[in-house]
Amino acid sequence: MIGTMPDTETGEENCMEENLQRVRKGDVKASVHRMEIDRIRFVLSSYLRSRLQKQYEERTRIYYILLAISQTMSDELSEASDLSADDNQDVMTPAELIAKLEEAWLNEKFSPELLENKSEIVECVMEQLTHMEENLQRVRKGDVKASVHRMEIDRIRFVLSSYLRSRLQKIEKHFPHILEKDKSRAEGDPSFLSPQEFAFAKEYLANTETYLKAVALRHMPPNLQTVDMLKAVPEPCLDSFVFLRVKERQENILVEPETDEQREYVVDLEEGSQHLMRYRTIAPLVASGAVQLI
């Protein structure tokens, strides 16, 4: 515990120092007094130091307690939202949620094609973020823990934005193929696009088609007034190479030949090992979560 702070010492020290100024030089008394002053100053600063130390420790302790409280609060929060979203799903702690987000983010960032949407994760994280922001509003100004939390929020928001951004970029890049794939999926299969992304992709396609028509195509000869978007816009290149880390051991992965001279062969992927492979070979494993792109 920190005791109450007596505040007279410093005054006394100054007083002694002033007295010392008045003593003539070479006096024996002076050096004795000087020693005394130094001793007192040492005791004083050591006292103040230990007070500061204690204050700091107490603050850190309070911070950890508050952190724990906010953790449990958000635990409950994510529990509630998880339960309402899907009853069979295991309850996720915020740490697990963030880990899941990071996994989805990395996979999305490094895979050449659009992966399955993870809108539950996005929603949960968004909820978490608003919740944390609300908590932050209650904290008084200049508090140490506020800035730590702020930083955490910023980081999570960056990951989330970056994840959504890379999805949107892929949609814009390959929109005709993505919409085509969405159209051809079987009834009842989950869509790769979230409803919002689907709306965006459709608008983007319509907008671009209208534009091309308005500027040039309608002035062209009648047999050339349409452009086949599927042919004009590049397809995602599934043969590009990706780095991956294996999370669950896989056996007998068939690697197709790259050139005509090579022959196909089979590899086993050990858990924890890292590889550089063509995306097409391991696409199903990425989807199932058995490997992680890095």
Next chain:
Amino acid sequence: MFCEKAIELIKELHRMGDGQLPAFNEEGIRQVLEEMKALYQQNQSDVNEAKCEGRSELIPTIKFRHGCLFRNQRCIAAYLYDRLLRIRALRWEYGSVLPTAIRFHMCAEELQWFNQYKKSLATYMRSLGGEEGLDITQDVKPPKSLYIEVRCLKDHGEFEIDDGTVILLKKNSQHFLPRWKCEQLIRQGVLEHVVS
């Protein structure tokens, strides 16, 4: 030669380098379209002739012209589409309001496309998560620290930070600001991140 004008359009874009938007070449497009029209008319009369009078020696010429027509169409579509991609990148860089110098380089239809794109993007971002949505054009770089030191490159006027304090952004003044507030201003070129 056929298709030269169309290739010229593509080269013009290519020469500008990454992300820069040259003025919309309406004249070039018009010339290509006229060339296409002429080619098409010649082809039609030749087709009629080949059909009625059985002149099969015309067929290779017709095929050649047809190829040219397709090439022209492809080039124009590529020109326009590449411009759209550049305009799209501008939306992410400058936010929803473009500088007038850039607007000047766009044709009316491009502006229309841009507005529509802006709208789609805004709808998408609003629909994310809670009621306010999430602005994913922010937070482009991973955060390293909460506050960054910035220098003002031009007069911007007053600027309000989260806690309500208003600061005056004057040219050549330096400030210590929350990163998430000034990211966009940095991209617009109003502020400069001072790395010491």
